[in-house]
Amino acid sequence: MNTRRGFIKKAALGGAGIAVVNSAMAMPASSYRRIVGANDRLNVAIAGLGRRYSAYKDAIVRKESNVQLVYLCDVMKSQRTDALGNFKKDLKYDIKLENDIRKVIDDKEVDILFNSTPDHWHTPGSIMALKTGKNVYVEKPCSHDMNENEMLVAAAKKYNAIVQMGNQQRSSDHTIEVINMIHDGKIGKPYKAVAFYENSRGEVPVQKKAPVPDGLDWDLFQGPAPHREYTYNTWDYNWHWYGWDFGTAEAGNNGTHELDVARWALQVDFPQHARVEAYKRAFKNDGWEMYDSMEATFNFPDEKIIQWDGKSRNGYDTYGAGRGTIIYGSEGAVFVNRSRYEMTDRSGKVIKERKAGSVEAGTALGGGGDTSTAHVVNFFNTIRGKEKLKAPIADASISMAMVHYANIAYRTGKGFDIDDKTGKIYDRDAMRLWGRKYADGWEPSI
Numbered sequence: 001m002n003t004r005r006g007f008i009k010k011a012a013l014g015g016a017g018i019a020v021v022n023s024a025m026a027m028p029a030s031s032y033r034r035i036v037g038a039n040d041r042l043n044v045a046i047a048g049l050g051r052r053y054s055a056y057k058d059a060i061v062r063k064e065s066n067v068q069l070v071y072l073c074d075v076m077k078s079q080r081t082d083a084l085g086n087f088k089k090d091l092k093y094d095i096k097l098e099n100d101i102r103k104v105i106d107d108k109e110v111d112i113l114f115n116s117t118p119d120h121w122h123t124p125g126s127i128m129a130l131k132t133g134k135n136v137y138v139e140k141p142c143s144h145d146m147n148e149n150e151m152l153v154a155a156a157k158k159y160n161a162i163v164q165m166g167n168q169q170r171s172s173d174h175t176i177e178v179i180n181m182i183h184d185g186k187i188g189k190p191y192k193a194v195a196f197y198e199n200s201r202g203e204v205p206v207q208k209k210a211p212v213p214d215g216l217d218w219d220l221f222q223g224p225a226p227h228r229e230y231t232y233n234t235w236d237y238n239w240h241w242y243g244w245d246f247g248t249a250e251a252g253n254n255g256t257h258e259l260d261v262a263r264w265a266l267q268v269d270f271p272q273h274a275r276v277e278a279y280k281r282a283f284k285n286d287g288w289e290m291y292d293s294m295e296a297t298f299n300f301p302d303e304k305i306i307q308w309d310g311k312s313r314n315g316y317d318t319y320g321a322g323r324g325t326i327i328y329g330s331e332g333a334v335f336v337n338r339s340r341y342e343m344t345d346r347s348g349k350v351i352k353e354r355k356a357g358s359v360e361a362g363t364a365l366g367g368g369g370d371t372s373t374a375h376v377v378n379f380f381n382t383i384r385g386k387e388k389l390k391a392p393i394a395d396a397s398i399s400m401a402m403v404h405y406a407n408i409a410y411r412t413g414k415g416f417d418i419d420d421k422t423g424k425i426y427d428r429d430a431m432r433l434w435g436r437k438y439a440d441g442w443e444p445s446i
Contacts, residue, residue: 042380043109045071047101047125048116049079051237052139052166054086055368056114059376061090067380070110073098076235077215099217105129112383115139116166118239119253120246123148124224124444130159131446137379139166141252142396146404146423147435148444149397155446156393162382164389165396167260168375169338174356175261178334178341181352182265186343188331190266192305195258197250197323200315204241206287207231224442241288244411244436249290250312251403254323260391260399261325261336262306269398270423271298271306274405275415282313296406301420308406338371398423408433 044060044067046053060069072083072095080097087095098104101121105113105128113129115122115138123143126136136156142165143149156163169175182190210232212218218230225245239246240253247253263269278291292312299305309318319326324337332345338360343352360369381387401423408430409415416427425431438444 040066040384042067042111042383043070044068044112044114045073045104045107045110046083046114046116047071047073047104048114048118048121048139049074049076049083050116052116052368053083053114055168055372056116056137056376057087057090057368058370058373059380061087062377065377065380067112068093069095071096071098071104071107073101073104075099075217075221076213100220101125102128105132105134108132110134112137112379118221118246119248120144120225121223123152124442126152126163127155127444127446130155130161130163133159133161135162135379135383137164137166137376138393140256140400141248141403142393142400143404144248145434145436146401146408149400149404151444151446153394153397158446162379162389163393164375164379164382165391165393165400166372166375167257167391167396167399168360168372169257169261170264170390171375171378172338172356172358172360172371173374174341174354174358175336175338177354178336178343179261179265181343182327182329182334183267186332186352187327187329187334188346190327190329191303192307192328193262193266194307194309194319194326194328195255195262196309196319196325197254197258198311198315198318199254199313199322201292201313203283204238204287205233206285207234207242222439224438224444226437227439238287241290243289244407247290248403249294249407249410250292250310251294251296251308251406255294255296255308255310255406256400256403258323258325259306259308259402260396262308262327263399263402265325265327265334266300266304266306268300268304268306270401270420271300271405271418272420273299273415273417274402274409276406276409278406278410291410294406294410296402296409298402298405306402308402338369 060067072080074080113134113136115125119141122138126138129136143152209229212230216235221235234242276294276296278294280291281293294310296308321337327334335342339358340355345351358370360371378387378390382389412429416425416430418425
C-alpha cells in the first residue's frame with residue numbers, strides 16, 4: 001500500500017480512486033475501511049506557541065477537520081506546557097512536546113507544519129518543511145526580506161506544496177463580499193486605498209545583557225539570525241522592536257493584513273514606486289529600535305495608489321476603528337475591517353453596509369477568531385482537493401513585498417522606483433537590503 005502522505009497527495013490531485021482500488025483488492029473490507037479512514041486524517045504540528053497558536057485551535061479540534069495534532073513545538077518550555085494544557089481541554093489523546101523544530105520536520109508522519117515562530121524563522125523553517133514533503137501554513141509575515149520572499153515562492157513551486165499565509169481576512173465572508181462588489185464596479189473605478197493600524201503600545205525596556213530565562217533554548221530561538229548574547233525580555237514579544245535580526249517592525253507585524261486587503265481591492269501587483277515618512281515618536285529613550293509611526297505610499301500602474309498609516313504608540317482614533325482599509329472609487333468608497341463594511345456613494349451617503357458579527361480580534365495581541373478558523377479550514381480543504389487556497393503564497397508574497405519596500409525605504413532614508421513586473425528595486429542602496437545575514441550554517445536553500 002502507498003504511504004499515507006502519498007495517499008493524501010493523490011487524493012488532493014484527484015487520483016485517490018486508483019490508490020483505494022489497488023489497496024482494497026489486497027485486504028478484507030473491515031481493514032480497508034480502517035486504513036482509508038486513517039489515511040484521510042492529516043497529522044499536524046505547530047511550531048511556535050506564543051500568542052498566535054491558539055488561533056488554529058478551533059479548526060484543529062473540530063471533528064469535521066479530521067486532523068490529529070501530533071506535536072507542539074517551542075523553544076520555551078513553559079509555552080509548550082501551557083499550550084498542551086490548552087489543547088488537552090478538547091483533545092484526549094497524547095500530544096508530543098518538542099523543543100527543536102528540526103526534529104518535528106524530520107518526522108515523516110507529519111503532513112502539515114503550522115509555522116507561527118518569530119519572523120526570522122518563517123521562511124527558513126517553512127522551506128525545511130517543504131523539502132520533507134509537508135504542506136505549510138506560515139504566519140504573516142511569510143518572509144523576513146525580499147530574498148526570502150522569492151525563495152519561499154520558489155520552494156512551494158519546486159516541491160509542489162500547498163502553502164497558505166496567515167492573512168486570514170482573505171477568508172472573511174463579508175470582506176470577500178465587498179471586494180467582489182468593488183471588482184464589479186459598485187464604486188466605479190477604484191483608484192486609492194488607505195490601510196491603517198492604530199495602537200498605544202507602551203515603553204519597551206532598553207536591552208541589557210541578562211541570564212537566559214529558565215527553560216529557553218536561546219541558541220535555537222536565534223536559529224537563522226546572527227547569534228549574540230541574550231538581552232533581557234527579548235524572547236517574549238519585544239524581539240519585534242529590538243533591531244532587524246528578528247522582526248520586521250509594525251509594517252510586518254500588522255500592516256501586512258490591511259496592505260493585503262488594499263492590494264486585493266485595487267487588483268494590483270508590484271508597485272512602481274515606494275516612499276515613506278517614518279520615525280520613532282514616543283518614549284525616545286526606551287529600547288524600541290525602529291520607527292513607531294509610518295506613512296507609506298506605493299504608486300502602481302494606471303494611477304492607482306495605496307497608502308499605509310501605521311501608528312504603533314499613538315491610539316488616536318483617526319478613522320473610527322483601530323484597523324481597517326478604505327477604498328476610494330470614481331463613484332463612491334468602501335470602509336472594511338474585520339467585523340463590518342460600509343459602502344457609500346460619491347456624495348458620502350451609505351448605500352450598503354453589513355455587520356458580520358465576526359469575533360476576529362483586532363488590535364489585541366495574538367488575535368484569533370472565526371476568520372482565522374475559516375482560513376485554516378480552507379487550508380485543510382485545499383489539501384484534500386475540495387477548495388482552492390484563499391491566500392496562496394505566490395500571491396500573498398506580493399502583499400508581503402510592500403512591507404519589505406516600506407522597511408527598506410525607512411532604513412535607507414529614501415524612496416525608490418520598482419520594476420512592477422519583477423518586484424526588483426532600481427536603487428543600489430536599497431538592493432543591499434534585499435537579503436540578510438544568517439548565522440553560520442543556517443542560510444536556507446531550496
